[in-house]
Amino acid sequence: MSDEAPSHPGRPGPEGAAAPATGGPASEDLMERVVGLCKRRGFIFQSAEIYGGFRSTYDYGPLGVNLLRNVKNAWWEAMVQRRTDVVGLDAAILSPPAVWQASGHLANFTDPLVDCRACHQRWRQDKIGGVCPNCGSTEFTEARAFNLMFKTHAGPLEDEGAVAYLRPETAQGMFVNFVNVLQTTRKKPPFGIAQVGKSFRNEITPQNFVFRTREFEQMEMEYFVPPAEAQHWFEYWLAERFNWYLGLGIPADKLRLRHHDPDELSHYSAGTADVEFLFPWGWDELEGIANRTDFDLKAHAAASGEKLDYFDPTTNERYTPYVIEPAAGATRTMMAFLLAAYDEDEVGGEPRTVLRIHPRLAPYQVAVLPLSKKDSLEPLSRRVLELLQPHLMVDYDVTQGIGKRYRRQDEIGTPWCVTIDFDSLEDGGVTVRDRDSTEQVRVPVDGLLDELRGRLDAR
Numbered sequence: 289m290s291d292e293a294p295s296h297p298g299r300p301g302p303e304g305a306a307a308p309a310t311g312g313p314a315s316e317d318l319m320e321r322v323v324g325l326c327k328r329r330g331f332i333f334q335s336a337e338i339y340g341g342f343r344s345t346y347d348y349g350p351l352g353v354n355l356l357r358n359v360k361n362a363w364w365e366a367m368v369q370r371r372t373d374v375v376g377l378d379a380a381i382l383s384p385p386a387v388w389q390a391s392g393h394l395a396n397f398t399d400p401l402v403d404c405r406a407c408h409q410r411w412r413q414d415k416i417g418g419v420c421p422n423c424g425s426t427e428f429t430e431a432r433a434f435n436l437m438f439k440t441h442a443g444p445l446e447d448e449g450a451v452a453y454l455r456p457e458t459a460q461g462m463f464v465n466f467v468n469v470l471q472t473t474r475k476k477p478p479f480g481i482a483q484v485g486k487s488f489r490n491e492i493t494p495q496n497f498v499f500r501t502r503e504f505e506q507m508e509m510e511y512f513v514p515p516a517e518a519q520h521w522f523e524y525w526l527a528e529r530f531n532w533y534l535g536l537g538i539p540a541d542k543l544r545l546r547h548h549d550p551d552e553l554s555h556y557s558a559g560t561a562d563v564e565f566l567f568p569w570g571w572d573e574l575e576g577i578a579n580r581t582d583f584d585l586k587a588h589a590a591a592s593g594e595k596l597d598y599f600d601p602t603t604n605e606r607y608t609p610y611v612i613e614p615a616a617g618a619t620r621t622m623m624a625f626l627l628a629a630y631d632e633d634e635v636g637g638e639p640r641t642v643l644r645i646h647p648r649l650a651p652y653q654v655a656v657l658p659l660s661k662k663d664s665l666e667p668l669s670r671r672v673l674e675l676l677q678p679h680l681m682v683d684y685d686v687t688q689g690i691g692k693r694y695r696r697q698d699e700i701g702t703p704w705c706v707t708i709d710f711d712s713l714e715d716g717g718v719t720v721r722d723r724d725s726t727e728q729v730r731v732p733v734d735g736l737l738d739e740l741r742g743r744l745d746a747r
């Protein structure tokens with residue numbers, strides 16, 4: 289226990305135990321504090337801030353890029369690396385109108401846009417409950433369908449023949465490459481194609497920090513199945529995806545599954561359920577799991593003239609697979625992980641902010657902290673750093689007192705700090721300090737990597 293940590297003049301002193309977690313700040317403050325932390329510590333910055341900011345776009349700073357990458361890697365590991373039935377893809381972001389004509393997005397990917405007659409602000413009709421959030425008026429123009437896709441032109445001519453779209457979902461890349469993947473991998477249904485990447489939607493009301501933005505990242509998988517097995521795989525993926533969030537530390541009481549009512553379903557879906565997180569403003573979507581039926585493959589087959597089906601040599605049957613699609617937002621999920629992890633407690637009677645984020649997601653898994661700036665500690669500290677860097681994301685910090693440095697690492701979620709002190713030069717040991725309990729143990733440098741890997745694997 290941290291109270292019982294050996295007190296020794298050459299080593300970092302004990303901090304006092306961490307008081308039991310308080311459950312963090314109330315909902316209304318939580319959002320403000322997490323947004324503040326993101327800016328202060330370099331997780332997320334407003335895009336083009338020096339020019340006054342570009343609304344609804346964000347840049348991921350030195351810590352945010354690590355966290356976001358870890359979220360995507362954890363998804364890829366679960367969805368591709370640890371499976372034999374799913375392969376990856378990285379398709380183009382720019383695509384021709386034919387793709388979106390066939391997919392139905394040109395006709396259907398719209399939100400109902402209304403203008404307030406009093407203050408002339410524009411809103412998404414289905415999000416405002418009949419009252420203007422700006423001025424309280426209940427008088428609006430007739431709703432008109434506003435297409436959410438970003439349109440641009442490929443090449444020097446800005447004419448109709450050069451129109452291209454930024455993809456509003458990564459999914460279509462998987463459908464239009466269905467035969468390429470089938471032929472090159474010799475997979476057969478049930479099998480999936482997974483992709484992580486940017487998508488773009490010209491949202492009418494982007495809001496809640498990175499929850500709804502115009503440029504965001506998705507993690508999607510299209511799982512192609514024999515039609516008769518669609519319901520089975522739908523339920524299978526609901527459970528898999530729900531458990532993925534639990535396994536990475538989202539508390540069970542902040543997570544739920546919600547089945548869509550028939551009038552909520554997207555134009556392609558025969559059934560959808562959302563994994564929802566309890567955000568500070570209430571339950572909201574992290575991920576949708578949909579039964580897209582054979583809608584997309586059939587639509588692209590009809591429009592392109594290519595056969596997008598599967599011939600099963602064991603039954604001599606040719607069929608168009610159904611698709612079960614778990615579609616998550618990487619940036620939105622990252623925000624949920626931050627909100628779920630943010631906490632405030634006390635250590636040794638002093639308040640601290642601590643990000644109790646899963647070690648696999650933490651921007652740094654380890655911080656290497658020489659106890660003092662004295663030159664004599666540097667060679668061993670550098671050796672420890674170089675021992676760990678090939679295997680783990682490591683921060684190295686020599687500034688300020690050790691207590692302040694522990695607090696800084698707690699605030700950014702670093703699960704373990706390794707302190708090199710004057711005794712280390714004699715006994716070859718270092719102190720490993722745990723973020724959540726503040727417990728300190730002495731570990732020989734030779735066994736340090738195994739110790740840290742063991743702790744990581746145990747989570």
Ligand code: GAP
Nearest residue numbers: 457459499500501504574575576615616617620
């Ligand atoms: N291919 C199906 C599809 O795109 P979706 O429910 O529209 O389904 C999937 O999007 C996920 O992408 C959402 O659950 C959400 O996490 C994320 N997402 C969608 N729009 C977003 C936006 N404007 N900003 C951030 N994330 C978004």
